[in-house]
Amino acid sequence: MSIQARRERERVGRERLIIRAARELAEAEGWEAVTTRRLAERVEYSQPVLYSHFKGKDAIMAAVAVEGFADLAAEMRAARTSASDPEQALADVAAAYAMFAERRPALYDAMFNQAVSLPFATPEAPAALHAGFDELRQVLRPIAGNDNEDVLAEVLWSGLHGLVTLMRGGRLPREQHEQRLALLLRRFAGPTG
Amino acid sequence: MSIQARRERERVGRERLIIRAARELAEAEGWEAVTTRRLAERVEYSQPVLYSHFKGKDAIMAAVAVEGFADLAAEMRAARTSASDPEQALADVAAAYAMFAERRPALYDAMFNQAVSLPFATPEAPAALHAGFDELRQVLRPIAGNDNEDVLAEVLWSGLHGLVTLMRGGRLPREQHEQRLALLLRRFAGPTG
DNA sequence: CTCCAGTATCTAGCGCCGCTAGAGATTGAG
DNA sequence: CTCAATCTCTAGCGGCGCTAGATACTGGAG
Numbered sequence: 001m002s003i004q005a006r007r008e009r010e011r012v013g014r015e016r017l018i019i020r021a022a023r024e025l026a027e028a029e030g031w032e033a034v035t036t037r038r039l040a041e042r043v044e045y046s047q048p049v050l051y052s053h054f055k056g057k058d059a060i061m062a063a064v065a066v067e068g069f070a071d072l073a074a075e076m077r078a079a080r081t082s083a084s085d086p087e088q089a090l091a092d093v094a095a096a097y098a099m100f101a102e103r104r105p106a107l108y109d110a111m112f113n114q115a116v117s118l119p120f121a122t123p124e125a126p127a128a129l130h131a132g133f134d135e136l137r138q139v140l141r142p143i144a145g146n147d148n149e150d151v152l153a154e155v156l157w158s159g160l161h162g163l164v165t166l167m168r169g170g171r172l173p174r175e176q177h178e179q180r181l182a183l184l185l186r187r188f189a190g191p192t193g
Numbered sequence: 194m195s196i197q198a199r200r201e202r203e204r205v206g207r208e209r210l211i212i213r214a215a216r217e218l219a220e221a222e223g224w225e226a227v228t229t230r231r232l233a234e235r236v237e238y239s240q241p242v243l244y245s246h247f248k249g250k251d252a253i254m255a256a257v258a259v260e261g262f263a264d265l266a267a268e269m270r271a272a273r274t275s276a277s278d279p280e281q282a283l284a285d286v287a288a289a290y291a292m293f294a295e296r297r298p299a300l301y302d303a304m305f306n307q308a309v310s311l312p313f314a315t316p317e318a319p320a321a322l323h324a325g326f327d328e329l330r331q332v333l334r335p336i337a338g339n340d341n342e343d344v345l346a347e348v349l350w351s352g353l354h355g356l357v358t359l360m361r362g363g364r365l366p367r368e369q370h371e372q373r374l375a376l377l378l379r380r381f382a383g384p385t386g
Numbered sequence: 387c388t389c390c391a392g393t394a395t396c397t398a399g400c401g402c403c404g405c406t407a408g409a410g411a412t413t414g415a416g
Numbered sequence: 417c418t419c420a421a422t423c424t425c426t427a428g429c430g431g432c433g434c435t436a437g438a439t440a441c442t443g444g445a446g
Contacts, residue, residue, distance in 0.1 A: 007393095007394095035431080035432065035433080036432080036433060036434075037431080037432080037433090045395080045396095046395065046396050046397080047396090047433090047434085047435095048395075048396075048397095048434085048435075048436095049394090049395070049396090050434095051433095051434070051435080052394085052395090056433075056434075057433065057434090112359070112362065112364065113306065113362070116362060116363055120363050120364045120365075121363075121364065121365060121366045147376055148372070150369075151369055151372050151373055151376055152376065154359075154365055154369070154373055155352070155356070155373050155376050155377050155380070157355070157359070158352060158355030158356040158359055158365070158373065158377070159348070159351055159352045159355055159377070160355070161355040161358070161359055162350070162351030162352055162353070162354040162355030162356075162358070163348070163351040163355075165354070165355070165358065166305070166347075166350070166351055166354055169305065169306070169309060170309055170313050170314075171305065171313045171314065172313075172314060172347055172351070173314045176343075176344055176347070179341070179344050180344055180347055180348050180351065183340055183344055183345065183348050184348050184351070184352070187348070187380055187381050188380050200422095200423095228402085228403065228404080229403080229404060229405075230402090230403080230404090238424080238425095239424065239425050239426080240404090240405080240406095240425090241405085241406070241407095241424075241425075241426095242423090242424070242425090243405095244404095244405070244406080245423085245424090249404075249405075250404065250405090
């Protein structure tokens with residue numbers, strides 16, 4: 001009984017090790033540098049071991065992405081709860097989102113540009129994902145007006161996502177980032193009309 | 194003299210052929226299906242010929258992307274010039290942008306998700322790129338208010354880009370797309386506050 | 387204590403990728 | 417007709433994700 005328990009514990013530990021190694025390697029050198037061979041070498045197991053834990057490389061990326069969603073949700077929550085008033089909360093949460101994308105580009109990539117196999121806009125989506133979306137919804141509640149909160153949150157999310165991905169891809173100059181973010185929020189938080 | 198001219202003509206023709214084949218293959222099966230081997234087979238030349246025209250696969254994708262920018266700019270221009278009033282023009286251009294991304298996902302990918310080697314927010318950027326950005330700027334002019342037109346255009350572009358990429362990646366449900374687009378424009382075009 | 391079954395892990399290899407070196411064919415000038 | 421320059425091809429390199437089959441190991445039964 002306890003033998004199987006120990007094995008299971010070891011198994012879980014190794015799985016965590018793989019996810020951590022993948023995340024570190026991706027953050028250090030980008031996802032194109034994360035190959036199953038390098039990953040196996042890093043965790044000091046042979047390549048096929050990875051496939052006894054994950055269906056393939058995509059599944060490993062998805063696991064890293066789930067971690068990322070939890071981190072992002074936590075950072076947005078911290079920004080929201082420590083703000084002095086609702087307007088400031090919106091600005092802080094948006095800034096936290098942008099900074100997250102900036103500081104953890106590989107993680108952000110896994111979450112939003114790759115790993116399509118995760119369920120997203122459904123109840124089956126990972127809890128961390130719902131948590132992150134909830135942060136957006138809560139910070140928007142005071143300015144929702146007559147608009148549906150969910151749709152409003154989706155649109156704000158889109159705006160932030162567009163800003164950070166276009167900037168990261170070199171499509172937008174970094175210099176005006178703050179200006180763009182401020183303008184988005186100003187137009188967004190303004191009177192509904 | 195005319196011999197070299199003919200050779201140059203053939204060279205240009207073959208280059209166009211390669212770009213067209215790459216685009217067709219990408220639109221039919223996605224970029225991951227566009228391999229140098231398949232591409233070479235399709236244009237009925239050997240693989241190394243591709244490398245006498247383009248530095249690598251990325252350069253081929255960049256060439257396809259430039260074509261895409263021209264197409265997108267033309268579609269936005271058509272939408273803008275055939276609209277009855279400024280507000281309608283904004284809505285039509287935004288819809289045209291979203292429809293382009295929806296109808297030509299592979300092209301959109303090459304333009305905005307990959308091929309980082311193109312110059313973007315600089316004078317050296319391809320003319321088609323400037324043309325597209327100009328469409329956004331022009332359609333926004335009537336509602337710019339005190340905001341900088343360039344920054345405003347960048348933010349609208351970000352919003353649209355976010356909407357279409359998140360939807361295409363399965364992060365946003367397709368059903369509310371129209372609603373989201375309308376909300377973005379409403380908040381965006383509303384009084385500056 | 388021995389043996390065996392079942393599990394865990396590894397070595398080796400498949401078919402593919404982007405890319406390139408060097409051979410061979412082709413071409414136009416003298 | 418010859419030759420040098422140019423163009424194009426065949427063949428191959430190292431690396432990719434992934435997997436089949438061999439091998440080592442472990443814990444329980446007799």
